[in-house]
Amino acid sequence: MSKLFSPITIRGEEIPNRVFVAPMCQYSSETEDGRCTGWHTVHYGTRAVGGAGLVMLEASSVSPNGRITPWDLGLWDEGHVAAMVPVVDAIVSNGATPAIQLAHAGRKASHTKPWEGGKMLAASDGGWETIAPSPISFQEDWDVPREMSMDDIGQVIDDFASSAKLAVNAGMKVIELHMAHGYLACEFLSPLSNHREDDYGGSLENRARFPLEVTKAVRNAIPDSMPLFVRVSATEYMDNGWDVDECVEFSRWLKDEGVDLIDCSSGGNSATQTLTPFPGYQVPFSARIRSEAEVTTGAVGLITEAAQAEKILEGGEADVILLARELLRNPYWPIHAQTELDGEAAWPSPYKRVAELRNYPAPPR
């Protein structure tokens, strides 16, 4: 059996294979109240039918002002839980492990949907004041965020913890904290976006304080048996910015706080970052963090081929593979990948005749 399709046990959770659906914002909460809709049930359920071992819900905000857009998923009240249960059921009943990424967008909040321009949303159009470690905008034409007070910091930490409890109530089996891509926790980590002079800025220890406090609060809020993942940007691709050396150290501290898997992404904190993606471009970050921080890792980013994914696992560069865009193109990628690697795949019963058809002679032209 291939490594890609062998199960993996993380804490108390056995996940049936190592193809994970990466978190992908859908901006499809129709009523702007952060609730899941039929779109989410079909979208996530389809990826479970397609054979992924773990299906992770998109960045879901722990509070209204943490949303990237008003159409993001939210998880701050029981109404969100009730609307999320059918999505969780669609994942579980199709054999995959349900997971959710919890997030706060910080200075990147209050925008329009990407397909409507991804522009800052004015207060007159339903936008809101953004918050960040320091009053530094992401780019010139974006609003300057308000510097977070100690009360704000405490509030966001509490929001993450209570959102994590709601995720447990909704039936989630894995939680991932979004600390990548220039969102709030990532903004604290970077010396370019964090100019604070208190205990939350300056040294690496201080910049990591808020993300680690969030981690500790969430770990304490969820069952001991529940896996906790963190997505990091391993580097921000900027001179004098957050880099892989700092991220390796941070990953060690996350592990000490009870984080089980580091999901290794990169970039997103600077409008002028220099990054040219290529196949597997973030795999070396996963390999370094895995070997130097001695922690379970996930590799993500332009991984599109079964053999490529298998080689990453075989080479000890990651423990699991996350796919994003390829699973939008083809939700059945895992079934095809398993057929390629292992000679056969577990098609869902109602689809089994698809496999039979492969053996039929070509129809006459």
Ligand SMILES: Cc1cc2nc3c(=O)[nH]c(=O)nc-3n(C[C@H](O)[C@H](O)[C@H](O)COP(=O)(O)O)c2cc1C
């Ligand atoms: C439509 C879309 C939405 C995304 N939303 C999120 C998100 O909610 N959280 C996150 O951490 N990354 C998000 N990403 C990044 C992906 O998870 C992934 O890291 C990136 O697309 C690279 O992987 P890929 O080459 O397999 O697409 C998103 C990507 C896409 C294409």
